[in-house]
Amino acid sequence: MRKFNVTGLCVPEKHYMVDIGEKLAGIAKMVEDGDYFTINRPRQYGKTTTLLMLARVLPAEYTCIKLSFEGLGDSMYASSSSFCQFFLFQISKTLEKTDKAFAARWIDETVTDFYLLGYHIDELCRDRKIVLMIDEVDKTSSNQVFLHFLGLLRSKYLENQAGEANTFHSVILAGVYDVRNIKLKMMSEGTYTAATVENKIYNSPWNIAASFDIDMSFSPEDIATMLDQYEADHGTGMGVAAIAEEIYSYTGGYPFLTSRVCQCIDEKLAKNWTAAGVQEAVGIMLTENNTLFDDVFKNLENSSELYEFIRNLLIDGKSRHYMIQNPVIASGVRYGFLVQRNGRTAVSNRIFELLMTDYFISKDLNFKKDLNGIMRSPIVQNGRFNMELCLLKFAEHYADVFNDGDIEFLEKHGRLVFLSFLKPLINGGGFYHIESGLTDLRRMDLVVDYGREQFIVELKKWRGGQYESEAYAQLCGYLDSKRADTGYLLTFDFRKIGNKTTKAEWVEVHGKRIFAVTV
16 A cells, blocks of 8 residues: 655655656656756655656666765765776666666776866767766765766767757756756855855856756646545545645645645644644644754755744734845745745745744743733633734733833734734644745734634734724725635834734624734
């Protein structure tokens, strides 16, 4: 019986997999055209599985050689000679399973430099269409010897185009970084400064690479193909299309996240293929350690600029125009953290929004004042969350704890104060996320999921009475987009706190009921 898999390679005979046939057809066309290219996508985005499946669907006229230099140590990079010998040995080892005679021809101890390696490749590629695939290429791409190898591939490609030599028919490198911009990789590691990189590499050693524009994320329709396979085996009666849409709403089609949600439902939630089951699976994921989340935290910690950019986006509501030329935005896109929505920069999926928001709150909890003994009860009773009471309790907490001396702090951290207040109240029963694509400097939309209920809360700064109707209209528009009739508006008034009384009331606007609280 097949199962969902989130570790290592996915194999159709063993695992439930999205049908990526259309994506593979696009990549196969690039191979047919003789392109050299990089499949540069974030960690755990299905790159290795894609290479496996591509080798399966390419016609028999192609000889596929798939290599990975990950974890092989530094000895192979000690010199050009050691690299050339190790490269040939790896190719021979890979080919031995299918063509021992051809595999043996790759071994040649006289190949001790890149000139001789180029000649050897010329001879062995003379009568064959060989597709060279190198996985996890960014693990080695900042090594100087490997850069010389990329330069060799470039030279052989150009010679082949001019009809002067033979070489690999197509070369595919898979990794997070696009090797056409290898400088970014070298500088991100902190090993080299921009000036040092310019001295070492004046231009990319692989600038002949074609652009790789195939979308490797999963659409709801893609996810449904995997659920159809599962349903054929288990007959749960799930609404495949609806569950696929629900999973997509949290994962944004990120392959690892999509498969992990399904795996949790199948193995930990007694096959509860409902919207509530998807939500519960997301809750489980947010409490676990995995290599993808570790990578998220590592990349945030390694780049203070990216950390501040996403923190400002999620916590402070500072929405930014999407400009891929901005190196901070470009790095966020490269890691799979950021996307473009309606011309604005947004976090790529709800799970990352939840994960990163919790992360930023945990990092900033040192400023948080005592919650004054506020407990989940009676805000949570019989498994239901009372958002009206939550906002009233927050208003009491706010008035009791803060004073005029905190105004400057609150103007900067007011939203974080509320999120820090809310987080322990919903832990274990729900979670929240911020609609980062809709935030701006004045307002922020917060969605709280608890049990089977969803609460829409808008947080905004007080800008004067004339803007109050605008705030209500904006919230009503967002409620319409969520097909909801009830919403909540929390307004921070950063004028003098001491003599102010909390304002809380239910109002009806454009057929919507809104509970408005001003603190």
